[in-house]
């Protein structure tokens with residue numbers, strides 16, 4: 235039986251540091267690397283990032299949209315990259331922001347299951363259809379040692395329009411999302427204190443590093459926080475410390491600010507190492 239995702243993530247972070255690098259091969263970036271916006275360009279970009287970084291960073295986060303837009307052959311590139319990244323020791327967080335109900339949600343979550351041709355370690359999901367809508371994904375994650383990161387307080391400027399809306403009980407939507415995810419991190423699923431360790435929960439939330447202030451209470455989360463918005467969106471390592479302190483299980487994720495240093499593998503590695511050093515300092 236595979237160890238729970240939270241424990242595996244904590245072990246990866248202990249060995250490699252917390253940095254997650256997003257693989258976002260969008261049109262402009264392919265062009266900046268001198269690659270065509272086609273499947274061959276996609277493959278060369280992806281192979282370069284995985285080859286340069288999968289042996290050293292804790293987590294790689296491919297963005298599914300940039301593979302789906304190239305059709306079935308794009309998905310084959312993603313499938314190969316996921317296998318190569320995991321073989322090199324990186325955890326793979328598939329960024330697809332899935333959200334649906336019942337059997338459809340279960341279908342999306344099958345990407346976490348043993349035997350899936352593109353099995354990943356964790357998946358980003360959207361809670362918009364309600365807390366119960368994500369239960370099938372929670373079940374699949376538990377059964378296969380997978381993890382989920384649920385969108386709670388995202389990094390985009392207008393995120394608060396929905397995420398600050400209030401429930402009848404006065405909590406913001408973002409807070410209700412965090413509280414819901416905290417209930418999934420029960421004693422059997424890690425259920426630690428919100429820091430790194432073998433009991434780090436397998437169910438996390440997304441909270442942007444771009445926030446002016448931390449306007450959700452993470453005390454009951456007991457799982458990891460994925461923090462995007464660093465670099466290109468303006469967030470800094472100082473913002474991370476200001477928002478989350480030093481003791482919380484936070485996975486800072488950077489895409490453009492590392493990917494822009496390619497295609498030279500040494501350049502990619504140097505950019506990731508720079509971020510890792512700044513995050514450690």
Ligand SMILES: O=C(O)c1cc(=O)[nH]c(=O)n1[C@@H]1O[C@H](COP(=O)(O)O)[C@@H](O)[C@H]1O
Pocket residue numbers: 256258297329358387388389390440441442462463464465466467487488489490491
């Ligand atoms: O889930 C995410 O990764 C995510 C959540 C969020 O709140 N904001 C956010 O930018 N992201 C993702 O992070 C990537 C952009 O990273 P940067 O290029 O570093 O800004 C994209 O793939 C976004 O979908």
